[in-house]
Amino acid sequence: MAELNFIQAINQALFEEMERDPLTFVMGEDVVLGAFGATRGLIDKFGPGRVRNTPISEAGFVGAAVGAAMAGTRPICEVEFASFFYCAFDQVCNQAAKLRYMSGGQASMPITFRCVNGAVGGAAAQHSETVYAQFLSVPGLKLVVPSGPSDMKGLLKSAIRDNNPVIVFEHGGLGRLKEQVPDGEHLVPLGKAAIKREGQHVTVIAIGAMVSRALKVAAKLAGEGVSVEVLDPRTLVPLDEEAILTSVAKTNRVVIADEGHLRGGAAADIAALIAEKAFDSLDAPIKRVAAPDVPIPFSPPLEKAVIPGEAQIEAGIRAVLGI
């Protein structure tokens, strides 16, 4: 165990997995320098053959990652900011996601995409969006949203070893979050939720950066005698339906906290699941705490107004508890 921040956990996972498998390599914008720190130092150990700066050419290099995966290697492809995926939508949604299915299972597609997701503070709408909802209705992609350093390492290692395209959404605001992270072989399976705090009165299903905020709110409300369960799905595809339904059956009240937008978002998707499969166990309407349907604005007070924080999560909890 060592105390690592989010970025260091990514870096450690990359070092370990590249050492483990010589067919694994890193490609993307500024991965040699490791602009955000995640890929820093890889070049010294693995050399320019396996650590490749690409041109700013998302359709080209994301498509090349698809071809490289089909041809037997395991690319780890970094698309700096998640919104840049829009420049490579065909390569992700028409190619990576579908070619295994369309080839009747012949194509193997072991790609890990990494990107910075979410509001990082004053970056405006093209660098602050939460984009995983756009991929939720594209079958064939696995979607991973780590909430802290330990899960980050374990989920990324599992993603790299997975034989499917996996997109790992790394929240830009979690970079300095520190946690004890197991050394070496620490794998978190894709499709397994985590109960980050047990509780009896209400379940908060918190995604990504919402987890640490929900935990703070839960600690605060414990002082009032309110027992909050915090469930982190960790992966949106596959989704651990069983864990969600089990928790809702216990608490009978649910808040879903997501930085994405309300319409067509991950929170909407999970709310529909609960409404369909656990309606009888609900004692109150499902509450979504998510970003309103506006692009993420630039100016700090505007950004703060749309990104769900502790206050909004607390208000959501109070609403479903009627307190």
Add this chain to the structure above:
Amino acid sequence: MDVGKDKLLEMYRSMQRIRQFESKVRDLALASEIPGFVHVSIGEEASAAGVCAALRTTDRITSTHRGHGHLIAKGGKLAQMMAEIYGRRTGYCKGKGGSMHIVDYSLGILGANGIVGAGLPIATGSALAAVIAGRDDVTACFFGDGASNEGTFHESLNLAAVWKLPVIFVCENNGFGEFTPMQTVTSVRDIAVRAKAYDIPGVIVDGNDVFEVYRFASEAVARARAGEGPTLLECKTYRWEGHVVGEQAFIGAEGYRTQAEIEQWKRKCPIVRFQQFLLQDGKVKREELERIDEETRRELDEAVKFARESPLPEPSEAETDVFA
């Protein structure tokens, strides 16, 4: 270039298989015996046959929506191809891909693709994989003049050039993007000149001359295998049939080109030209060619029989093969 008789006959057989297979597929589509869209490359056989004759089994190709010819030239099995086009579970993709999406990994066929320009970055990545894995396999990427206006064309040529990847970009310029004449939507007359922008060789060949295609493709493959990087090979050709089989039903007979133009290109038939080339000086005997024609007819008859007699997929199979 000294080419052995076996190689010459291999290219002839390849073109015969493509021509006969696609003529049959066209007829079946017009008779509504097969579902969906079908795009055939009749008249363009020489580029597929000539390029693939320059490759070995472990080399890879990417193809297009008009891909039957490339797959056949790379060794695709007619029975499994036909079964796929019929939507049968014995098809290459178990009926999940269809005409536009046939794949055979064991032959290095990374697939036809329904999105114009999608194969270019995939081929570039396939070539990158060879470098990462320390193998000297080459990837050939087929695409049309239409795809050369896609961003992926430009991004892929740049990336392949920067990393000196073992890939050959084969542009089959048939003069039309769907129903639009190429010169009305393309800034250059020859796609090959676009190679200059990426500082790689750009070569124009007569795409209806299989021997010439083979010769220039072999040079490009040798360069790629030696680590000298990509080549853009433009094969000038023409499709005799429409963009999509059955298009006359909605756009008429001469909606975007004249019958006279089509007839003019039919006189440049790549198969007839190659027959004449092979027969002159007694390189091969007429009977040898006729035997190949007949063997191909039998192979095709068996392929159609296999497809017709194969079972359709069970509805429950729709939910398999999404994830590994």
